[in-house]
Amino acid sequence: MKQMNMPGETDRMQHIQPKPRKSVPSMPEKSLDALYRRPLAAKRTGALYGAFPYPTKISPEAIALYIAAHTKPGDTVFDGFGGSGTTGLAALLCERPTDELRAEAIRLGLNVQWGARNAILYELGALGAFVGRTLTNPPDPVAFRKAAEDVLAAAESEDGWMYEALDPSGEKGSIRHLIWSDNLRCPGCNSVVALWDACVSLDPAEISSTFSCPKCRHESPMDEVQRVTVQERDDVLGDKRALRGRTMARVYGATGKKRWSRPATAADLALLKKIDAEPIPTSVPQALIPWGDLYRKGYHQGITHVHHFYTRRNLIIFARMWDRVESYRGALREGLRFWLLSYNAAHGTIMTRVVAKSDQKDLVVTSAQPGVLYVSGLPVEKNFFAGLRRKLTTISQAFEIIDGSSGKVEVVQGSSCKVGLPSGSIDYVFTDPPFGANIPYAELSFINEAWLKRFTDRTDEAIVSPDQDKSIKEYQELLTRSFSEARRILKPSGKATMVFHSASADVWNALQRAYQDAGFDVEYAGVLDKKQGSFKQVTTQGAVRGDPVLLLGPRRKAVKKVEGDDCVWTVATALHRAASAAHDPDEVTAQRLYSRLVTHFLSRHKQVPLDADVFYRWYAEQPMPGVLCSVGD
Secondary structure, X not given: OXXXXXXXXXXXXXXXOOOOOOOOOOOXXXXXXXXXXXXXXXXXXXXXXXXXXXXXXXXXXXXHHHHHHHOXXXXXXXXOOOOOOHHHHHHHHOOOOOHHHHHHHHHOOOOOOOOOOEEEEEEOOHHHHHHHHHHHOOOOHHHHHHHHHHHHHHHHHHHHHHHEEEOOOOOEEEEEEEEEEEEEEOOOOOOEEEHHHHHEEOOOOEEOOEEEOOOOOOEEEHHHOEEOEEEEEEOOOOEEEEEEOEEEEEEEEEEOOEEEEEEOOHHHHXXXXXXXXXXXXXXXXXXXXXXXXXXXXXXXXXXXXXXXXXXXXXXXXXXXXXXXXXXXXXXXXXXXXXXXXXXXXXXXXXOOEEEOOOOOOOOEEEOOOOOOOOOOOOOEEEOHHHHHHHHHHHHHHHHHHHOOOOOOEEEEEOOOOOOOOOOOOEEEEEEOOOOOOOOOHHHHHHHHHHHHOOOOOHHHOOOOEOOOOEOHHHHHHHHHHHHHHHHHHEEEEEEEEEEOOOOOHHHHHHHHHHHHHOOEEEEEEEEEEEOOOOHHHHHOOOOOOOEEEEEEEEOOOOOOOOOOOOOHHHHHHHHHHHHHHHOOOOOOOHHHHHHHHHHHHHHOOOOOOOOHHHHHXXXXXXXXXXXXXXXXX
């Protein structure tokens, strides 16, 4: 499929075509050293960061420091992997930097000129392009808030009865959320038992990995217990489907300011019967899921279409709100869609879950697990109205921050392998390409894209994907094409800052070959210190904490590898000694040291010698200071 711009997008791109400008003077070496040598903090908080959940985002405030340091007011920045638009936001923040941003620039000794920058972002994903375009070109914040409150008020007035519930004393309240439970078949007595009854206990909260039948007391590991399957009519498709049988386990609600919880009652089940009689809105997408690398035959049983990720109640409520938003036009409608989708897939589906935390009396409700499409055995059904009301505040604040910016940001839904910009027209590139096999973005975004009726062409999706028959080789080729375009549109002396994260030496080396083949080489290397790791950085074995940052410049014709001891353990020991001398506990962690190890080799134009998990095993076994290379290293 050919990548297409949104309607009118080509005309706008031609309208703000970057004008040829003189090359930006090189930053002083001292400033560059300060910017890349020390870990730059990237917070995962604030209205701009929290407006929309999108994987592997970087704080726009952190990116703004790089942009301000490498450009001057009026310059144009490019990002070929635009994601949710954070590079565009960062360019706009340069016009009105916060006191904190100014203070950080002074602390680092950066000689920056604050002022408006422009940005052009290419993003292959339909959802990412929509999010980036809406955030960087928001509707009027006052009109947006008024319209959203009107939509919410109408929805609560007409459909609020679907979230009604009686509290433990019999008073009328409303559901905050409720927990469903998979039904299991006891291996001992063959009874149907709810996972909640067999594995969950409260005060303290615990979810056991051992099945314990409350009827016959039989105990088994959970992986030996069969899930119960049921047949259910699908009113959207007009057919039947087999899916996991579930029981409503516990209801959490509020009566006024009083919060409460209780087991499900006959009244709750009666409400479900009433909801069953409600027709499914015609706006519900009949979208067959193009399952790929994220499909799991167990917990995805019966989930073939997008609407299968919803309870009937939340499907009806969300579709009716979507219909109300469609009566608006232009930027206001896009802003309202943005608001609805910001809560939809992450909180409004059965991917929402509960976790048991130590010293907690009850289970803790959280969002969908990032980076996957996981459905737990205890899925949660949240109150859309309550969640969207909370999101409204954050999104309104984000729109207010950006509203009135004089800088221009254009977001093109298209492949960065073929960029429609003149050669030598861009002053600076900031980008964070997909991290190998880490995140299949298009597959993750499909639920929200189905509501937008805009989908991602995965042909040029630069990931390692068995389902798409994309190995490291294909991944490298796509990166090379993209980086070659970035090099072409950069001015002759232009620089590119790239943030990257991987625990795989093969991925790092594919990245290196890609940017070198495109005409780039590393001039400086540092670490972006994300103050709160992403889900995969926290949970994945061998994950890296702190993303390496590479400053790329034009590749010299003859690049000499920096000579020195290539023994990885000798290098690691030297890095550890330097980190220890800095008296920074983050620097001496295995994860940070691996990031430093990667940047050490890349900045010397050498390949990364080993995966993170191998390094971590060695780190755990060796006394780091004074360690010597083993024979054969």
